[in-house]
Amino acid sequence: METPKRRRSNTRARLLEGALEVFAERGFHGASVEDICDRAGFTRGAFYSNFASKDELVLALFQATTDRLLEQIEALVPELATQPGPLLDAVLGLLDDAAPDQRRWHLISTEFTLHALRDPQAAEALNRQRAMFRESLTKLVEQIAETGGLELTVPADQFVRMVIALHEGARSQSLLEPAEVPAGSLEHTFLPMVLDSISRPSR
Amino acid sequence: METPKRRRSNTRARLLEGALEVFAERGFHGASVEDICDRAGFTRGAFYSNFASKDELVLALFQATTDRLLEQIEALVPELATQPGPLLDAVLGLLDDAAPDQRRWHLISTEFTLHALRDPQAAEALNRQRAMFRESLTKLVEQIAETGGLELTVPADQFVRMVIALHEGARSQSLLEPAEVPAGSLEHTFLPMVLDSISRPSR
DNA sequence: TGTATTCAATACAGAACTGTATCCTACGGG
């Protein structure tokens, strides 16, 4: 079971997982390489044998995390698209189900976003990832709309951008004040109004 | 002109301004005390003569920044509330005018938010500030609605929360992709639909 | 004009962190 080649990639994976935890707790800059190694149960020797620097690990973590997210989504979209049901439930459900731990995901992705706002190269990577993410959602919206005999009066991509913006802003409020703003409440209250405004029976 | 007592408070102010710049560029953890002092044109001696630690400065900066923001808002609300005009223009205009430098403000407030999500005490301070902020906006919305003979079918505070969530999420997208998402575009496209749905002529 | 005080600069000690170079161990191949 302890295959030879798998050992290394297992170490890498544990370091990435440790980094995810520590970054969520203290942020990119606040976490030292040693913090990450401690969490993963290794010493810095293992780290530098697998990554050239913390920056490289951040990049790898970004890739690994978003790859997994996109995978989740691609897996969820087909069944949601074919199952009948309200469009919004599908979209909001997807946003929730895609990331298992909302709090951690929000911390990490916000940190990435801040990083990207300061570094054009990171911005490019992030924008590419977000574009793929939106594309999946847009496809979902278009499919459900068509299935349900609806026509949208604004581009689906615009609508998706709006849903994401609202979702991210609302998530921030929910995490800051869980009692006052239950997760999803703002979305479920207001998005139906928007959808009503932009959709009409097709033909 | 070089009054005696003012010298110290001037030093403090310059340190705070320097901190604002450096924090925006590198984040809280990424900025060293020396970075801040360099930017302000002082050495660490001045810093430790005015603040006990970087954490204390962060707190002071948060206070100073939000105080100024609330001041701006309190100054803008009365005239917006009395001047006739579309409700949304007033609210969105306020959100824009309150912070002169959108990019810097977004970086700083996002950083504060991340900090608050990790530190309950900071969360309390941030939530208090945000509550005051929402209160001003809510008052503005209620006044304009009443003046315009409108009645809202959801609590104004809920609506304000939604506007803020959308605004913050949209601002993030605008900063990441200025060409694809002009500032304010998502808000101006979709908020009228929401407002339409939740308002009706009163009496 | 002399003295006291205040504020910021300088000098210094210690801690934390990074990255490299070397060592040790376990497994795979011959």
Add this chain to the structure above:
DNA sequence: CCCGTAGGATACAGTTCTGTATTGAATACA
């Protein structure tokens, strides 16, 4: 069964940062 190699641990040097203790200069005040 021995040797070679790979992966991770350990040891170390250099840098950076923090915080304090001391010093120096400028202003208020007598």
